[in-house]
Amino acid sequence: MTEIKLHNSRSRTKEVFTPLDPENVRMYVCGPTVYDRAHLGNARPVVVFDVLYRLLRHVYGAERVTYARNFTDVDDKINARAAESGRAIGEITAETTQWFLDDMAALGALEPDHMPRATAYIPQMIAMIEGLIEGDHAYAAEGHVLFRVRSYKAYGGLSGRSVDDMIAGARVEVAPFKEDPMDFVLWKPSDATQPGWDSPWGYGRPGWHIECSAMSYEILGPSFDIHGGGNDLMFPHHENEIAQSCCAHPEGQFAQVWMHNEMLQVEGKKMSKSLGNFFTVRDLLDQGIPGEVIRFVFLSTHYRKPMDWTERKAQEAEKTLRKWDQLFVATGSVMKNLPDAEVDPQVIAAISDDLNTAGAIARLHEIYAAARSDDQQVAVLKASMEFLGLGVQANRSASANFQSAMTVALIPELQTIETLLREMRRKAMASKDFSEVDRIKSALLEAGVEVRMSKEGVELVPGPNFDPSQLEGLS
Template sequence: MSSVSLFLHNRFSQKKEIFTPLNPKEVTMYVCGPTVYGPIHMGNARSIIVFDVLFRLLRYLFPRVVYVRNITDVDDKINVQAKNLGISITELTHTTIAEFHQDIQALHVLPVSVEPRATHHIPHMIAIIETLLEQGVAYWAEDHVLFDVSKDPHYGTLSGANIEEILAGSRVELAPYKRNPQDFVLWKPAVEEQEFWPSPWGNGRPGWHTECCAMSKEYLGSRFDIHGGGSDLLFPHHENESAQTRSAFNIEQSVKYWIHNGMLMVEGQKMSKSLGNVLLLKDVLKQVSGSVVRWACLSSHYRHPLDWGSALLHQATQCVESVLRVLALPWDGTPHMDEDFLAYLCDDLNTPGALTALHAAAKRALQDPQWVPIVHTCAGLIGIEATFSFMTMELRNKIESIITERNRARAEKDFQRADTLRHEVEALGIVLEDTPQGTYWHQRI
């Protein structure tokens, strides 16, 4: 256990606090995982990478860490996708979970301590709903069980949302069976062709917010240290989850530190299906290595938005390449930590600062062998690993020469020659990206 202090920004208090776990011998963390109806996108990937770095850091600082990341395998989106593909829900979720693991493995994400699936914990969810009904904070109406938000005086304290904002929110479901429009579903009745389970209120399935409430309780207890996820989950998911745990477990707060990462933008625009700019992780991994994706995702502070684009990938590729040159050098396995690097990470996961320190250490290591173990240690803590070989200066110069010649051909409108040169450089395992700022290139995996 390290003596270095860790500071994290707590969304509940809205300030940076020193991290003190409930049990000094064991840190407990729950992070919302994927809803498995299709491949994850880069926004999902950023969150997974951020909390993987936090997991690595906590393991470095504390003797034991229990990290739970759930899988939501019951959801309306899953039902719709399975129907569209003409396959069973089980087949869809089984395939998608396998693809998810394959994708994040390419990002060098460490295995979590526990990865519970929602469908394996239906009895736990039913038990919580029964408790909420007994306490009078939930009600049964038209085969739905709903949480009565008016019975929770602390509702909105996590997200900062007030009742007026909630009523105006587009994500609030309006339904005649609700006492109040902001009440949320704990259990919903079965619908034809959808997966369902028996319950005291008839066949149906649980509400999304109840799933995480039950799984976190099962593996971490009614109180645990960290709850993480993307900022898009703050409301309504985490607000509703928090409301349930307060009432079901009769505690003021179940989570000591709420941590949320910012959203991922694409060339300055919000990533959305309507704009047609959704980036799937599996497609990005066809272009660059997992280490480059990690570096790019960590180049902005986790609480801030990240603008994804060609320039970002180009810069990340060059930085990773310099680190990989050092990782190719021999090392006896004895860790040596750079104090500046560690200080950045312990300051609310300041990964931009940590990456700058790692890059500087890599430059020094090429001149001074004493820095080689430092680079190995820091790269391991942040998850940068060698997945492709670095190139020789001769090959780099050849690539740059071809690109210069191709740019000249394009300027002279000799597009046939330009295409020939593109194919020539691609044959070397290089991907070209033409942007208004110029032509960028990087190695293909």
């Protein structure tokens, strides 16, 4: 069986992954708070853990892997959005949940086996809080219930900081009903304008941290294999999850392996609205950038390194995917006669080594080079791309230009014109006479072909209204 190595944030080392039960491999990943469109940074953990999910299914079998990712649908941000828009909370969360699923599907992400909503697990959260109070790990005060942080001696083990250091180095909410500044809220009161549920401590709603502990316990049990999320969640969210879960269910061990992806930048800067470089996944899709291109850019950087989204990377990714797809189109009839290929072993090895997606992409380039003269390698390239979520026919509708560009390989006349125009442009730059270049360019535009000229050369991209019959006489 393939050996998988994963970097465990808790031990700070790369470890051989050994599931608690190979017949039931379990993973939980923190999902979104659903009040708006997912921005590009929200998508990174989705793609990272989608790759891990695909690897686990490949190694252990799809029926032996359980992946849960939650939706936080009770939160002060949602309340604020409802208040400012005048819309019902349920309407907002239903809409934004579906937005998230649609946008992540456009990136080639498989849906997890379980996608629990926090509001569907309120009774389980109340029961867990009651158990924590009974165990003297939590206390009720003024309609709130707070977790007694110092009751869990191992608190800080994930982030590597002591409680006293955390208090000294961080701003913490100090309320008069807290026994200790580090104690965090498990339950809080709601007024008539806020969502709430009846509880032993009055009408109220859960704190943020308790939801993941309650849902992971109900779906995966007191011990499971992997817990993932962005590294911005390590403290306090994941640290608090560990404390309350281990105190509520001391018979379990909670998550064995903790994995955290690094954050995202845009053109070398932190993404923020103030810098004007903040955008959502849907923004990119609506601009005509296929989800597969976004995914390719994500995979080109290791998940534990900061990822810099740049326009140039997106252009290079689109060019690479178009080149590979042209190969599939050109060899389509041949591929129909080839047996199904296995995923390339070196691609599997790269992903098994702490999700080395950059290494896997590098290997795809090598396979493509071999596939140009070996039809069997074309099938291997296809299988390996699909393993990484880069399905050959996936998400093509997102960009008409991207889709139609793949037909270039089947239009010899267009290839000939592209070569001719490249040479004509070279001569025109020397003679300063661009009249003939402009004539050909105008004719191509009339035929529905986009003409892209740059320092690198000339590229012809058939658009959605492309009419091959108008190419006659141009070559």
